[in-house]
Amino acid sequence: MNEFYYENKEIYRKFILKEKITSLYFRFMSYWAIKTSLKIIVPTDSIMQEAITRFPRYISKLSRIYESSDFDSQTTDLADQGFKRVVKIIYVGGFYRHKGQLRFIQFIKQLLRIYPGLNQTIELTFHGHVKDVEYFKECESESRTLSIPVSFSSYSKEKSLAEIYSDHEICVSFSEYEGFGLPVIEAQSLGIAVCCSNLPVFCEILGNSAVILDLKDLKASLSRFQNLILNSAFRNSIRESGAENCKKFSWKNTASETYTLYFGLPNG
Known part of the structure; x- marks a missing residue:
């Protein structure tokens, strides 16, 4: 169970009617899954605490197993970047309202107003699937100010994760809710400095x-x-x-812990 997105009250208030109906379905499925499963895997201690708060009767079923990135930070080039005339910033995440892209655009607007010299210094890239079309249009419109x-781009089979992050010096996430936050760990494993909001999940993994x-x-913050x-x-x-931090997250460890948990369950 990755997170409780559909059960978060702050996010729920922003839902349109269709999303509220979907939320009811996923709330039921969350409860049914936790009630009927022998074990529930969550990706962070933060989500573990949220699960305990929501389902205190089933605390014994919960296990935390961290996710990881696909890259080995030991192979990442960490040579001093030195002074760069233009610093490229990337924001990776699907376009949902809680992901915070619009919040970041407005933050940059404030930054440029207070520090106008940065107008010639930074470039922004937003990368992610368009999940909420209206929200994406709001982001596009605000970015033109x-x-x-x-620039905006989406995932494609022709472009690897390394290519998506390449040539960027900073990765940002101003998300309001996450289960794990995989893009920030991916960025760290590729030698990119990370800046993010102070979500409990981010504080935990970063x-x-x-x-x-x-x-x-x-x-x-500015x-x-x-x-x-x-x-x-x-x-x-x-x-x-960041390169040192992401060494804590390994798909090998994730697979090993999941294997141990799965085969430790009673038969039948």
């Missing part, structure tokens, strides 16, 4: 290896993000911390 280059912003404190863009030495230190 920015005075910097902004710790001090990323720039984690309390977006309620806008002034401090200052820290500007420093990440302009200070190449700081950005390199975040890249190095």
